[in-house]
Amino acid sequence: MKLKSNVQMSSVGTMGVIYRGLYFFTANFLAALLFFGHASAASVQLTNDPSTGSPGKFAAEEIQREATGKDIAVSITLSVEKHAAGAPQSYRIERQGDKLRVIGADETGAMYGGLDIAEAIRIGTLDSLKSAEHKPHIAKRGIKFNIPLDLRTPSYSDNSTSAQANIPEMWSMDFWHEFIDHMARDRFNVLTLWSMHPFPSIVKVPEYPKVALDDVWRTTADLVEPFNSFSTRGTGMVKPWMLEKKEVVKRLTIDEKISHWRAVMNYAHERGIEVYWFTWNVFTYGTDGQYGITDALDNATTRDYFRKSIRETVLTYPRLAGIGITSGENMDHKDGQSGKEEWLWATYGEGISDALKKQPERKFRLIHRLHETGLQPILKQWSTYPGPFEVSFKYAVAHMYASRAPSFIQKVLPEITSEHRTWLTVRNDDMYSFRWGDPDFARVFINNMPGPDKLAGFYMGPDGYIWGRDFLSRDAVDANGRRQLVWDRQWFSFNLWGRLSYDPTLPDAHFQRLLGARHPMVNAEKLFAASQASSRIIPQVTRFNWGSIDVHWYPEANLSHPKQFKGFYSVRHFMEGKTMPGEEVLSIGQWREQLRDNKRITKQTPPEVATALESDADATLQLLTELRPQAGVTDKELLLTLADYEAQAWLGRYYAAKIRAAIELAEFNASADATAQVTAMKHAESALAHWKQYAAIYDSQYTPQLLNRVGTADIPALTAKAAEDIEIIRSWKPGTRQN
Template structure:
């Protein structure tokens, strides 16, 4: 018998092992999921898709020893909505103490399989960090029952979308994947579009209408005037539907949400009578007893009509008056108690086995006064009373620490009660944002001991369907899918702030497999930080005081007729209190007095913006879009925002030098100012040109009006003229 050299034998043995292992490659995986429930079925479907992406078929089994087993258990370590994944050679076990946690465990396992493969599943125990995690959704139900955001392109484009069940199913599924567990719908006066109120049946509205009138650019900032004749006298019916069909529609939406562990809450501003048309003598006056009765019965009827509606919330202070005059906080709280509180108490008494949530925003009223007035609600066993506080005013993208709860003594005043922290994003409407380090630090800095949870959303934007993208294949997709990374970050890190950047990098690699995920993550992180670095320095805390993508505010805070924040406004406007920045006037005085500071100077802020923008642009040099249209738009957004960062870097430096010139009369400082502002003008043109490759403009917004990049370009050029002016 002929012998073979040892290395030849080893080669043949390894070849045989390879053939055997290939012939036994796993192509089918069994799953034991004995619970028949929509939440679990959703998780199993996600597992099926994840395995299919790996070429593996998922087969349901009655054997508890199946490859994957989902089960409800008793546990001292798993909390509500939490889960544990345990992995051995024989089985992957997903455990929860409730259906909600088991669903999230299934989603986590599906994600791991998709990212790493079934052989590389990592054991994990996760419990929710924030109990409530949801979007703030200003909802444009109908021109007759508007939200705050209706006087805008976002509002008018999305009215028909709000009555599309396919939109809501996709929206709810996506929210569940991102770990959000409630949706708050915000409206000035939603009742005529949602319920038939006993004794006020004639108010209920059939059909969905939108205005075709000639809108004004800007409206009252408190939501007043949305029912003016020029709006309501010219309307079109976008959908024929009866009030009974509307009720059936929203019942189905809320029921579908329940199947994904997503509750619905309805939150209002007050007092508005939109949609009532003066019927039954209803007005928006606080001392109108008919209005009080109508509101009280409307609150109760919401819960009677919608068995899956979990909560109601209110704001006191938007339009609460008597004979056109401003009222006191006590008067406003008395009205709110007589209407909202009594309404929910009526519902709670009639439905004692049902749990209700009552949310009172701490807005133009003190927390102690609220607690005293609403004590009967707080003491009702089947009503959970929660505060809501606008944690970062209108701009979460400003600083990772916020001072406003401290300034209002809010935590001390609520005396151990719980709040929902309102996280307002009135910054990123056009461009995709993604900075996990910022989100993780921001969430970590929020006072957790009093936190019931968060809501994340906007007043100047409606997160419905995209209408800005030029590409017909992408236009019309859900905003939360276009801006998927941003929404995923806030949802997932609110559930588990310990998720590291390696997981997010893996998600990027999975979504964009033909690019360098590490460079993409780095570029996206750096470009996204342009928002907080700029806004932390140029701090207009409310939505009408600053919109970064247009360098705009309402004309009044801009201190000019256009609303453009020119070089003079960049000198005069202050900084975010927790940003660690120094104002331009303080910097000028420091230079004159030859002193120093531990704060970040304006020129250092400028340098930081250069570093971020240049860093992102450097990473983009080797990234290609390939055939992915989404990646092409993402890279375009990153480049666009990087140019915006360069614009603000030069503008801040130019504003600083101009302020120095005005104080010292040194023409060398003026020349530096002109040079910086000239370069800023060049980058503004780069910014808008890059943006317009993929996006439409102008854009009409409800808080700062028309965002017309072509017009704004002329105003940007005027900064150079301002800097060139000689001192008298």
């Protein structure tokens, strides 16, 4: 090998460590050989074959970063064998003593193998890393991101605190670099960007040039007071009074915007990530009524405008992997489903077809959501689509943190074929605030998804909150002025879902070591146990008090929409509530009926739900008493994490006491037994005390926030609502509810 250049890169860290790099070249092979370590013989030699591309380079940088300052001696090689039999994204690790070789089936596989090694260095398991082959359990593992592009082109979440705060971040490459790197580290490989009508903010349409929007706007208007004026169906999201108080947060021409999104997609490609745009229909935000464009399905100009916009979106973004569409939520058509599908084909279908005539070699995926439509009308209308065509199903409605095996898909699964497989929308409208981490729940959830003959992939994310930078935490900005990402706060849950969907055989011990490496001052086993126990609380209560969509249930605040549903759930609501369909859990009404009829009870009863909540809460609080003396004061993230666990424990105690109060209220209603009323009162008083504890901890870490589906979530202010249960019980008249 001929030495063409010898580049010395040296820096001395706090421990006096010197790092040097030597780069060698030949005509057909480039290797980066990096030496870094102590003055002793311990060193890491890393060779990265150019076949690994940008993904491999990223993995090599991660290995170098993790190995810096470590007293280890190992030789690592990253390469790709593109003609090997391995599945896409797969890799194998070969070990011979202190020599490790990663061979990827493609660039992404090589990156994942390299990231395995970087992680092993970080958590101290490099010596025990064995030769093994790895391939993805689920091929497409995605993030659902409702993207707040601009006041004028909103997503469904934009009438909320987190959305308005994050509008500038969507136009920052610094944000996307951080976000996409996190995705790659956690093995996510699909990014879906959801908007009601993104096109004026992302593309120029020659036939409709005035529609393209320069600059980036948000509103400074108060959104809290007029919250109930917003529809939950997506109409009326941009109101005149919002535009009157616009703030220009970034000066960008439409050409600069296009350059920005091309850069985002290119960067995602360098991390093995596909990007998709998803829309709801029919919305025309940002067009401002120009050219006669309206939301009407029978408007010929609107049809033409959409077709041309889709064409230009495909042509403008060569890295765009596909588009996802919804036949709703503003698509009333006199011909029902067939009429809606005809409109979607005439716009999206024809627009994509127009683009692919100019790019016939391009593979462009269309994902049609099974939302407000049926599978057969979809397949009939889209039979000639010129590319991969798949559907998508809302797997757990709005609550991924409930059942480990949601049953809703069973009604459509027999119709799903290997030709048109389904994606799963895995909605998280449960956990906006807390650090969640129960690998057993995630592993079982993932293993219960349909097999690869029916499953194309999944994407997970919220509709009521933005997974951007963290504007919820009180302590989200570091000493250098950097505001953390939501991903930074909830890193453990993202890691669990991404890693386990790639490889669900990863054991609990692996994740325990991850926590231990992150927080080495405390006992890792106890920290992991506290994470698991606290993380069981919200799934347990959501299975019992089921509210299917995000408008109906936000468990961190015991809230639903104040006008369209129940607002803050009262003890009466819990007494009358329904459990999650398909779960082995009885509501209070069902349980009392089975008791009355002397039926054999095989499902979890309301008292057992309360006991389970109490058990997990008590276990969490006990573990915290053991962990906190070890924690010290220097690991700020650890202290915040422990407080999150404690908050969830008090929330669990609140829900347990509330359920017990509802049980006794049901008895008092049926029997007029004054003892039951007194007991219900005592439970309600206990619930209030638990809520106050919860509110104090929550308020110490998080600010009140406006959520687009349930209104303002101000936990301390909701204490007054929690107190109303006592008066409800005190003034209850037996027989008010007829069982």
